[in-house]
Amino acid sequence: DVKVTQSSRYLVKRTGEKVFLECVQDMDHENMFWYRQDPGLGLRLIYFSYDVKMKEKGDIPEGYSVSREKKERFSLILESASTNQTSMYLCASSPWTGYYGYTFGSGTRLTVV
Amino acid sequence: RKEVEQDPGPFNVPEGATVAFNCTYSNSASQSFFWYRQDCRKEPKLLMSVYSSGNEDGRFTAQLNRASQYISLLIRDSKLSDSATYLCVVNDDSGGYNKLIFGAGTRLAVHP
16 A cells, blocks of 8 residues: 655644655655645645656645655645644645545644744 | 535435535546545545446445536445545646646535
8 A cells, every 4th residue: 555654743833933744655656745724625735746856836835845855755844834824734645647546644733823 | 616616514414324425627628536535634535536437336326427527426325434524536637737626525424
């Protein structure tokens, strides 16, 4: 089974801190994605990557950046955390075609105080 | 208009009931369709893909109507363990990249 591992299950950070969320997948998938999920809004795509060192903006990239230095690892960075970034963050991966759906990590619930 | 629209529910049904969820999508060029299940405070997990001819997996049946841009999920003989949020998912390959668009989900609560 594909495993997508997110480094933290729960995080509490202060406003203005730089926050790193890490995601690692073990099935050599080309595609990786970062979503946030908020009640009533569903999953919203922040950034995605189709190859090492490649990144594309999703629907809500403002306030975030990403890094993909190795194929298996995709990091989400909150440059200066704000309270409106309190959310559940979900990482996902898929093979190149994407026609088989995504596999998600277990999520990181981030609270910014 | 949202790209993928679902009735948020909740649908409250007794065990053994049959329940159907509907979903509409706006991109007529979409080629791949899925239903995901998400339990409370957990990540979404793929329930089933949806094929043009319709497909069944045990108590679950998925249908696709391309002309109406409509997808459905039917659950027969509901179990308590079916209680979850069901996400309708459609692919979007505009812009040269294939990515999935998620509906906000329909919540199902099955009671004894």
